[in-house]
Amino acid sequence: MRVGILTGGGDCPGLNAVIRGAVRKGIFHHKDEFIGFMEGWRGVLEDVTMKLNLDAVAGILPRGGTILRTSRTNPAKKEGGLEKCVASLKKNGLDALIAIGGDDTLGVAAKLNALGAHVVGVPKTIDNDLSGTDVCFGFDTAVGIATEAIDRLHSTAESHNRGDRV
Numbered sequence: 001m002r003v004g005i006l007t008g009g010g011d012c013p014g015l016n017a018v019i020r021g022a023v024r025k026g027i028f029h030h031k032d033e034f035i036g037f038m039e040g041w042r043g044v045l046e047d048v049t050m051k052l053n054l055d056a057v058a059g060i061l062p063r064g065g066t067i068l069r070t071s072r073t074n075p076a077k078k079e080g081g082l083e084k085c086v087a088s089l090k091k092n093g094l095d096a097l098i099a100i101g102g103d104d105t106l107g108v109a110a111k112l113n114a115l116g117a118h119v120v121g122v123p124k125t126i127d128n129d130l131s132g133t134d135v136c137f138g139f140d141t142a143v144g145i146a147t148e149a150i151d152r153l154h155s156t157a158e159s160h161n162r163g164d165r166v
Helices: 015-030 041-046 081-091 103-114 139-159
Strands: 002-007 033-037 049-052 096-101 119-123
Touching: 002 015, 002 041, 015 033, 015 096, 033 041, 041 081, 081 103, 096 103, 103 119
Parallel strands: 002 033, 002 096, 096 119
Antiparallel strands: 033 049
């Protein structure tokens, strides 16, 4: 199979891990080919891609953000946008698309699926506000990092006799 991947919406811990996991599993177990759409749905609309192979995903786990970059582009809000997306998927010879994102990104994925595109949605949000999910990836990491930062602020404040102000 030939599979596309995109990341849409806001940044979230774990995006690169999902990209890497999908690519490695697909290549090693199914001999799939992957392309990444740059900057979410904008990349699909404008047909801006990068090849996703083992070299492309090597060493990306410790990196923040997403190697595919992201945007808040919503093709459903542009005249003919959904049709352009379907044409882009066909032009790239894709059998499927993995859309990693929140409510807006997955809403577009559902609309494209209704038009016949084979789209798999991977829910991601640090807000943990997607229906049908208990906890999305990235949420736990975001909470952990914020908690650790607050704990450090408390100890720093106490070091300067400012513990009662934090």
